[in-house]
Amino acid sequence: MSIIDKFSKTKKLDEFNRRILDSAPVSVVALNKDGAVVTANRLAMELMDEPQMPIINRKLVDTSEIKNNQKLKELYEGLLERGKPFYYENLAYKKKSLHARHLNIIAVPLFDDDKKLDGAISIALDNTEATRAKQKLQELNKNLEKKVFARTKQLDDINKKLREAIELKSKFIADASHELRTPLTVIQGNLDLYIREAKIKKTKTPYACSLILNEIKRMTGILSDLAILTNFDAKTETLHYEEIDLKKSIKAAGQSLQVLAEQKKIRLIYKRGAKNIKILGDEAKLEKLLLNIIRNAIKYTEEKGKIKIWIEGNSKFVKVNIQDNGIGIPKEDLPYIFERFYRVDKARSRQEGGTGLGLSICLWIAEAHGGYISVESEEGKGSIFTIHLPCKKKAAKGLDLRYKD
Ligand SMILES: Nc1ncnc2c1ncn2[C@@H]1O[C@H](COP(=O)(O)OP(=O)(O)OP(=O)(O)O)[C@@H](O)[C@H]1O
Numbered sequence: 580m581s582i583i584d585k586f587s588k589t590k591k592l593d594e595f596n597r598r599i600l601d602s603a604p605v606s607v608v609a610l611n612k613d614g615a616v617v618t619a620n621r622l623a624m625e626l627m628d629e630p631q632m633p634i635i636n637r638k639l640v641d642t643s644e645i646k647n648n649q650k651l652k653e654l655y656e657g658l659l660e661r662g663k664p665f666y667y668e669n670l671a672y673k674k675k676s677l678h679a680r681h682l683n684i685i686a687v688p689l690f691d692d693d694k695k696l697d698g699a700i701s702i703a704l705d706n707t708e709a710t711r712a713k714q715k716l717q718e719l720n721k722n723l724e725k726k727v728f729a730r731t732k733q734l735d736d737i738n739k740k741l742r743e744a745i746e747l748k749s750k751f752i753a754d755a756s757h758e759l760r761t762p763l764t765v766i767q768g769n770l771d772l773y774i775r776e777a778k779i780k781k782t783k784t785p786y787a788c789s790l791i792l793n794e795i796k797r798m799t800g801i802l803s804d805l806a807i808l809t810n811f812d813a814k815t816e817t818l819h820y821e822e823i824d825l826k827k828s829i830k831a832a833g834q835s836l837q838v839l840a841e842q843k844k845i846r847l848i849y850k851r852g853a854k855n856i857k858i859l860g861d862e863a864k865l866e867k868l869l870l871n872i873i874r875n876a877i878k879y880t881e882e883k884g885k886i887k888i889w890i891e892g893n894s895k896f897v898k899v900n901i902q903d904n905g906i907g908i909p910k911e912d913l914p915y916i917f918e919r920f921y922r923v924d925k926a927r928s929r930q931e932g933g934t935g936l937g938l939s940i941c942l943w944i945a946e947a948h949g950g951y952i953s954v955e956s957e958e959g960k961g962s963i964f965t966i967h968l969p970c971k972k973k974a975a976k977g978l979d980l981r982y983k984d
């Protein structure tokens with residue numbers, strides 16, 4: 580007698596065991612050697628009983644979901660003929676009276692007392708909730724991907740428009756400053772001619788002439804700063820590298836500003852610092868950088884002030900320090916002073932003249948050399964600007980530059 584017949588016929592699967600099986604949250608069926616269901620728990624019957632066709636005594640592989648599933652049919656054959664257990668994931672189980680279910684099936688062979696294959700037990704775990712959650716997640720992911728794609732495209736479009744607007748603005752500034760330069764040169768030329776003729780005729784030139792000349796110089800300066808910045812933006816600016824004696828460049832910049840300093844009785848003091856500092860850089864641009872910062876120190880320092888300049892460094896990096904005991908920069912303005920057109924306290928700066936472009940040009944030059952500028956300042960006490968530069972050529976961070984040796 581088979582092991583299953585023995586159990587079911589002798590009613591060994593008593594009431595207590597039946598209750599345990601019926602309350603299990605899985606469906607369990609026992610199959611005889613021929614694959615017919617000999618016993619099934621409550622869930623299995625709910626799942627597989629069909630009207631007028633109870634599952635008991637029917638072959639499991641004849642149920643519609645398995646009949647049409649070649650792979651599963653083969654697995655049951657292997658189980659019943661060769662005792663091969665299997666695990667099958669996600670069987671879509673559609674029965675009219677039930678919602679579509681997803682089942683994970685585990686099936687193992689049963690052996691009789693002589694260890695001969697005598698049937699099987701097949702257990703189905705309801706995996707519907709997990710499968711639905713997974714499907715929902717996949718749908719959500721798909722929607723999310725679509726949204727991210729659409730947003731990225733929008734951002735790309737906006738970026739493109741922004742770039743076009745910036746390019747247009749740069750082009751406008753470049754064109755405008757170029758167009759303005761010609762009439763300014765003509766005015767200056769005529770004024771110079773008028774002053775020269777007046778000198779020859781020994782007549783006095785009106786005071787307004789020197790005022791006009793000063794304003795023309797100021798405007799020419801602004802236009803040249805604007806042209807430099809538009810060149811930076813258009814990435815047409817290049818660095819011409821050569822070996823530079825930094826001490827000499829500092830002295831040269833100081834000397835050209837000596838008159839300005841003397842007018843305010845300001846002393847330029849060159850402190851002894853590192854010796855023989857040679858670096859690779861663009862001499863004209865670094866001189867412009869030094870001039871701008873020393874000029875600022877003079878501009879924003881009261882009469883009889885002091886400006887100390889010194890170099891520190893080694894064979895890799897140099898620091899040029901320019902310290903003044905001038906009016907200083909309020910803490911809240913410090914983060915912005917390198918922005919274009921930014922001027923601390925317009926009224927305070929206006930009497931000194933300027934456009935607020937100087938430091939943004941300085942920063943570009945330092946960064947183009949792979950360096951940077953740091954500032955410490957206290958209002959009413961003074962400021963110290965430090966230009967940090969590498970001695971050798973170093974790639975400029977975030978700047979697209981073409982180098983020329
Ligand atoms: N040494 C300094 N002491 C105090 N304030 C300073 C100093 N250097 C710069 N500043 C402040 O930072 C602002 C920006 O400086 P920046 O050199 O860019 O412009 P500017 O000197 O006003 O004009 P310009 O374009 O002619 O240089 C200045 O207006 C000034 O308020």
Ligand SMILES: [Mg+2]
Nearest residue numbers: 875933937938
């Ligand atoms: Mg300046």
